[in-house]
Amino acid sequence: APVEIKFSHVVAENTPKGQMANKFAELVAERLAGKVEVNVFPSSQLFGDNKVLEAMLLGDVQMAAPSLSKFQKYTKSLQLFDLPFLFKDIDAVERFQSSADGQKMLTSLESKGLVGLGYLHNGMKQLSASDPLKVPADASGKKFRIMTSDVLQAQFEAVDAVPLKKPFSEVFTLLQTKAIDGQENTWSNIFSKKFFEVQPFITESNHGVLDYMVVTSAEFWGGLDADLRSEIKAALDEAIAFGNGIAADKANSDKQAIIDSKRSEVIEISAEERALWVTAMKPVWAQFADEIGADLIKAAEASNQ
Amino acid sequence: MVRNLITKLEETFLSLLLVAMTLLVFAEVVMRFGFNSGIHWAQEMTLLLAAWFVLYGASYGIKVGAHIGVDVFVKLLPKNAHRFFTLVAIGLCLVYSGLLLYGSWIYLSKMKMIGIELEDMPIQKWMAMSILVIGFAMLIIRFLELGWKVLKHQTEGFGMHDEAEESMEIAKELKAMEEQERLEKERKDSDRGDRS
């Protein structure tokens, strides 16, 4: 019988991640028919993001692509990607991820039994809110929903905002009723989750990155024979490149769709205003330098050139 | 005596969990609305309390007959047949609890081996989830007890929770209240009668 790879993710099939997973399944079916079979389970059908890594360690899921923030209890170094204003755009992110340092970070989960196979982009994060945010002082005292991440918490505290953890299922209602003032997300998430309908202002801050890591379990990966492993990896790399292409297009088209909807005003900030945000949030780097590694932060910053 | 004490402890524990969950969520609302701030560990804590509540509560529910089921059909059967089916059902319940206990053990051992913490609280995940093993082990104990009772002819079925019966308690309370009011009114009327 062929080796089964269950690929479990939490988003719809038409998203960049969903299409990347389907592409991977397609490529494997073409090239490794009879040897490997990839079954994709979208929309949290198998497991949610909080449990999928555990299920992988138990051997019931072979591949998943959670967002990088989800790994904070498995390794501290991946918190790097949550640092505010570290990368100026998605190309810089790409440069760093494909550098030797970036590739080395894929192995940072090994002590916990997981292997990173590659990074997948969602995009750069923007700030949305019920009031216009131009300078850091505008965010002061406002409540922002964050994913569970110590870095993101520190990031909002750095501008005197109030970070709140709320389950994703409640976020829309809380934003709609203004119980929470704002949130940060990529263009494609703001569009697909309809946040732009309940958030009248979106600041194009590009202040952070929201990326995923495709992971597998060390036990499963090590158990494959080397040829098969490299063929699967090749198919995956191709699928990731395909997914990244879609993600880049989508970031642009979703941003345009939001502007066209006229439901939300997109605020562009000047270089001076942006500098204020950077000054306010950059101290967060020092706060986490010990956990992440100062050299790594430097290397990441260097990828902006 | 000891049994009563254990039941009291279990009841207090479960009630406390429910109250703690309610107050935590309430406190979050008060903090957010009144003080413009949040409790960063509240969400994780509330959900963890919920897991302990359900997983521990399941076995307590067997003991006091809080679960619901379809017993209209077995109740139509002669007593012995009813007892027989109840014993088979208890056996299957033991299979269920046993399988999940086994699965939970493997799961927790793995989590202990990896040794990761909860997201917001400095507690080992396997410890926070230990209720899986405790809960299913308790279920096994309660089913064995129930099976013993059926064998000893002390009961025939699971003693299902009856929402109708529970609602009847409200009715009883209200009737008592009305009665009391009537008596008080009579007393007042007769007082007034005495004075005139």
Add this chain to the structure above:
Amino acid sequence: MTTAALFIILFACMFMGMPIAIALGLSSVTTILLFSNDSLASVSLKFFEATSEHYTLLAIPFFILSSAFLSTGGVAKRLINFAVDSVGHVRGGLAMASVMACMLFAAVSGSSPATVAAIGTIVIAGMVRSGYPESFAAGVIANAGTLGILIPPSIVMLVYAAATEVSASRMFMAGFIPGLMMGGILMIAIYIAARIMKLPAEPFPGFRHLGKSFIIALGGLMLIIIVLGSIYGGIASPTEAAAVAAVYAYMVSVLGYRDIGPMKGIAWQNEGESAGSATIRNILQMLWAIPKSVRHPEVRKVILDATKVSLMLLFIIANAMLFAHVLTTERIPHQIAEVIVNWGLPAWGFLIVVNILLLIAGNFMEPSAIILIMAPILFPIATQLGIDPIHLGIIMVVNMEIGMLTPPVGLNLFVTAGITGKNMIWVIKACLPWLCLLLFFLILITYIPQISLFLPEYIDHLNGY
């Protein structure tokens, strides 16, 4: 094959009298072991996920707790007084007032049998005293009591929201108009019957008295405002609103009305006491009563009752999620949907099938369990046929209402029999004419989706979609 195994094990276990929760869990685990290569460890993981990752579900224990405090007697009585003072003077007014009281109580509580017990105990005896036939009184109350799950908040709707990931607040909004409409239909029917049967009217107590009974009832009525207001007014999500409701219900029943707990029998103002000193005394006594509640047997009993019901429901839900997990990974709803779509059933035909299935299930099972088993199967089919998930939810809820009135398992029948002291046959006969109204109402709800969808869509519109 897998489908057959799953359902045969489920029903065999259920009919042996096993707790429904475990029947659901065992059939799922067995199917996983037999037909898939998932490990038992991942089943346990899934189980832990089901109990610890669904924040929205916590609204269920919170609303149960709040209902438990409000069902302790006093609240119902004050709502009834207010209802009688407002509509009692119409012909058949006492019966209409009873329906109105049921509607008000439904708006603060999430359970139907509790509504029947709380309102029925007082008003059935009252109606009989005023010259109504007892079967008329009993039938009206047993039916109006079903509104407990249609008028928000509703435990059954929360369960549906959990099973389908439809928004709970939208479900609540959708139940609002159908609830008012169903109460209205009952009242009109009562008025017509009252004309024919020459039923009495109560004297109008005057506006001053009406105002007074409204203010007294306000303590309970405020909960409606708290629940709806905090969800739609920007304070809280449904889960949070439920927690606020529970805390408020405690305060109203223990510190406000003082029907239970450490302040029982303490007057708000003693004879000859000045307003100022009464205020200070009350504040001090309340502060002292809060820690005292912890040890007070009546308060503890209310919490324990809520605990039992909550853990029973949540345990069923956790197992039902395991069941739903098997359904989705084995693509069972998909297969059933294909069969039904192949029959070429139009949406309206499918809805007939849905209603018949649910009415049959309603004869034997408790509403939450039915929803948890049926919703994951019906939901994808409905979506494919273009039926709005919210509309499907309301149809399911109305079917569950009817199920509460049909033998052999009908919670409202049992409670009504208990209150009146009559046998089941008498109660069933008493409910029958009103049950026909409810069936008529079901047809309206099924084929006029706008009744359910108008309000949630209107609110969306207000928010500018």
